[in-house]
């Protein structure tokens with residue numbers, strides 16, 4: 001599950017888990033995330049921002065393998081994995097379409113689909129003492145959905161860094177994440193990461209930017225991701 005709350009000028013989505021702190025992206029959490037983003041979008045006004053947080057050792061450890069493996073056979077497990085992948089796709093599309101700034105406070109590990117969820121935000125703030133951003137698929141022998149690769153290519157600053165993340169499965173800590181462009185800033189400890197995310201969110205919200213234009217400019221930054229997600233773009237001139 002996740003929760004959505006308004007704290008002053010900020011919408012805060014908190015990833016939660018029923019049984020452990022991995023915040024695995026299973027159908028329940030994915031559906032809850034999509035509902036939260038839809039609800040947020042209906043309430044959004046200029047002067048707000050989204051901060052996504054998770055508590056404990058993980059931001060999110062990716063899709064829920066236990067749920068997939070609970071299927072009756074391998075084929076069923078694969079179908080469940082595809083179901084989770086198909087369910088994360090609209091969440092990423094919704095994040096890229098939000099008419100407000102979005103920030104992920106990565107105060108724990110963000111792996112696989114969890115890393116893609118974090119990178120789908122405009123800003124990733126990450127704790128520097130614990131936690132890695134890690135794409136294990138190459139180690140698992142699982143190919144990436146098209147939108148995973150598109151998000152990674154859009155957000156990682158160089159081809160060699162993208163190769164290291166996706167083909168070498170390197171575990172990226174906050175400092176390295178800043179060097180390759182996926183982390184905005186590094187912070188000491190979970191609490192200061194979340195506090196910094198809230199401060200940045202409030203600062204960005206205070207600019208009261210025109211939401212539709214903000215969303216369209218964000219989409220113009222990532223044409224390949226938008227194409228893969230089927231997101232269209234339009235021109236806006238709010239006022240001249």
Ligand SMILES: CCCCCCCCCCCCC/C=C/C(=O)SCCNC(=O)CCNC(=O)[C@H](O)C(C)(C)COP(=O)(O)OP(=O)(O)OC[C@H]1O[C@@H](n2cnc3c(N)ncnc32)[C@H](O)[C@@H]1OP(=O)(O)O
Pocket residue numbers: 057061062063064065078079081082085109110111112113114127128129130131132134136137140142143144145171173174
């Ligand atoms: C119809 C059928 C068609 C076919 C099927 C189609 C399918 C289509 C869809 C396919 C989808 C593909 C994409 C898949 C996406 C997924 O999400 S799959 C799920 C993937 N998830 C995983 O595999 C989980 C990955 N996670 C991990 O491997 C680990 O949890 C972790 C993230 C690596 C963390 O490991 P852990 O051991 O728990 O870490 P820690 O103990 O916290 O740390 C390890 C050591 O590292 C030190 N450390 C950590 N962070 C830091 C830091 N920032 N700075 C310094 N040191 C750090 C930490 O101290 C530990 O060190 P020691 O204490 O010395 O051990």
